[in-house]
Amino acid sequence: xxxxxxxxxxxxxxxxxxxxxxxxxxxxxxxxxxxxxxxxxxxxxxxxxxxxxxxxxxxxxxxxxxxxxxxxxxxxxxxxxxxxxxxxxxxxxxxxxxxxxxxxxxxxxxxxxxxx
Amino acid sequence: xxxxxxxxxxxxxxxxxxxxxxxxxxxxxxxxxxxxxxxxxxxxxxxxxxxxxxxxxxxxxxxxxxxxxxxxxxxxxxxxxxxxxxxxxxxxxxxxxxxxxxxxxxxxxxx
Numbered sequence: 001x002x003x004x005x006x007x008x009x010x011x012x013x014x015x016x017x018x019x020x021x022x023x024x025x026x027x028x029x030x031x032x033x034x035x036x037x038x039x040x041x042x043x044x045x046x047x048x049x050x051x052x053x054x055x056x057x058x059x060x061x062x063x064x065x066x067x068x069x070x071x072x073x074x075x076x077x078x079x080x081x082x083x084x085x086x087x088x089x090x091x092x093x094x095x096x097x098x099x100x101x102x103x104x105x106x107x108x109x110x111x112x113x114x115x116x
Numbered sequence: 117x118x119x120x121x122x123x124x125x126x127x128x129x130x131x132x133x134x135x136x137x138x139x140x141x142x143x144x145x146x147x148x149x150x151x152x153x154x155x156x157x158x159x160x161x162x163x164x165x166x167x168x169x170x171x172x173x174x175x176x177x178x179x180x181x182x183x184x185x186x187x188x189x190x191x192x193x194x195x196x197x198x199x200x201x202x203x204x205x206x207x208x209x210x211x212x213x214x215x216x217x218x219x220x221x222x223x224x225x226x227x
Contacts, residue, residue, distance in 0.1 A: 006158075034214070043204060043217045044159070093158055095215075103147055103208065105215060107159040 006108035023094030029074035030096035139205030
C-alpha cells in the first residue's frame with residue numbers, strides 16, 4: 001500500500017516552455033502533498049506544501065508564480081514549471097501523506113526535468 | 117530548511133560488513149526518520165524513531181537517537197550489494213509536519 005506515482009519520469013523541454021508534472025496517490029487519499037527539488041548529489045529541498053482544495057504554501061525563496069501547484073483532488077497534485085529555464089533543470093520529487101500531521105510521507109519516483 | 121548534517125558523506129564497504137552513518141540536527145524534534153534513495157529514484161522510508169525512543173530495529177537496520185546530543189545513527193548489518201544507495205535522515209519539528217532532510221550519506225557495498 002501507500003504507492004505514489006509521478007508522471008512523466010523524464011522530460012526535456014525548450015527554454016521558455018511550461019512543463020506539468022503530475023503526482024498521484026494510487027491507493028490512499030492524500031490530504032497533503034509535498035513537492036521537493038533535488039540537485040545532483042544534494043539533499044531534498046522542500047519547495048511547497050499543498051492541501052487538497054486550498055492554495056499551496058511555498059517555502060521561502062520559492063517563486064509561486066514560477067512553480068504553480070494545484071491539488072484539486074485527494075489523489076492528484078500537479079506542479080507546473082512555467083517559462084522554464086536551464087537553471088530549473090533538476091529532479092523533482094513529490095510525496096503524500098494521508099492526514100495533515102501524519103508522521104510518514106510516501107514518495108513518488110521523481111521526475112527528471114532538463115531544460116535546453 | 118535543511119537542518120540535518122550527516123557523516124560520512126560517502127562510505128565504501130565490503131559485502132558482509134556493517135555500515136554506520138550519523139546524523140546531527142539543530143532544533144528539538146518530534147521524530148527522526150531515515151530514508152534510502154537509489155540513484156535517480158524516489159525515496160524509500162526505512163524507519164521512524166520518536167523523540168522519546170532511544171533505539172529501534174527493523175530487520176538488518178538499527179537506529180539510535182540521542183536527543184541530548186541531537187544526533188542519530190543508522191547501522192546496516194551484514195551489508196549486501198543491494199544496500200548500495202544514498203541514505204538520508206530527516207527530522208520533523210515539535211510543532212511541525214514538514215520533513216527537513218540532511219545532506220545524505222552515499223553507501224557503496226562492494227561485492
